Amino acid sequence: MLQLKPLPTQAIHSVGALLVIILAVIAYLFDEQIAWLFIYDRQLINSGEYWRLLTGHFFHSNGNHLLLNISAVVLIWALHGQYYVHKTYFFTVLICALVCSAGIHWWSLDITQYVGLSGVLHGLFIWGALMDIKHKDKTGYLLLAAVIGKVIHEQIYGASADLEQLIAANVATDAHLYGAIGGLLAFVLYILKASKR
Template identity: 40%
Template sequence: MLKIVWSIHFLPYLLLLTLLWLLALAGQPAQEALLYSRQALAEHQYWRLLSAHLVHSNWYHLLLNSGGLLLVMLLHAEYQARQPLLWQCLFAALLISLLTWLWQPHIVEYVGLSGILHALLCYGALCDSQLRKVGGKLLLVGLIAKVAYEHYQGPDAALGQLINAEVAIFAHLYGLIAGFLLFGWDLVRRTTLFRGTNNPS
């Protein structure tokens, strides 16, 4: 039986979750002001590169991503000691949006946290794997297999109907890339710190 012990590291996740729901309660005006819009970005509304990931197509979409965020919290909250959740989310959001702009010119609008969730899960799985946790390796393999299958099979039509939007499989891929880059930055920082410690001036 899973035993959940409160951790101070849970707080940023719960604050983010609260923000997601407050924006959903704000309704259509908030969504229209914050979603990824290719036309709006061309008109220099650059905040949308980040804010698009905080709004959702409907309540089902929000519920699914809320559950995903809580899962990340339970699995990987401790890794905020390496990189704060705020930084992980900002980096992933910006990378996903920029890659969408560059490589998905046909995407006119986009919303949702799922790309960031893939980044957080990937980063956490890599941290777990570094600590030789079997679950981390299984999660990483599962994530890569899921994203590969999505790109082979195409977006899930049934899920698309449920969330009233086409599943953004491109964002899942870019989130996976963001997770690997976050972990790579971890390795660079730790290597630099180790060298500095062992080579005092």
């Protein structure tokens, strides 16, 4: 029988997700003043502004985009927050963000600008599903299959036109793929580090 997990409300499990939300909200509130300095912009990254590989993920195309991503942060925290500790969460977000941005930069040359947490969120979802599996929680297999199916579907058929209309931007489905790969890499690195303790 399926049982709901208690929400991981302890500070050690919540601070990371809360900080990601706060950074995204600040980026949204001050978008007009600071976005030009921080969003992912291929040309400016090529000229040496490498911080954009990380910071661009915290900006969004509009309020709907922000709310969708904040909701996803909360949902993923509710599903897998029991595995979060500060260092692990920030490390996973960092790896997912950098792998996502690197993938866009090297292999999705049609994307010249990118904003949003969705690539990172796909990575966090993969990481959490794999942690479920590691901890013998069978729902991890279902969640992993669902996100892999979603990524494959998007690679074949593209994103929903309704979603693109809602966020007033093209959905960078490649970012979801690269973010998912980042989540897998973060999990492998986590396991390797844990095995050395």
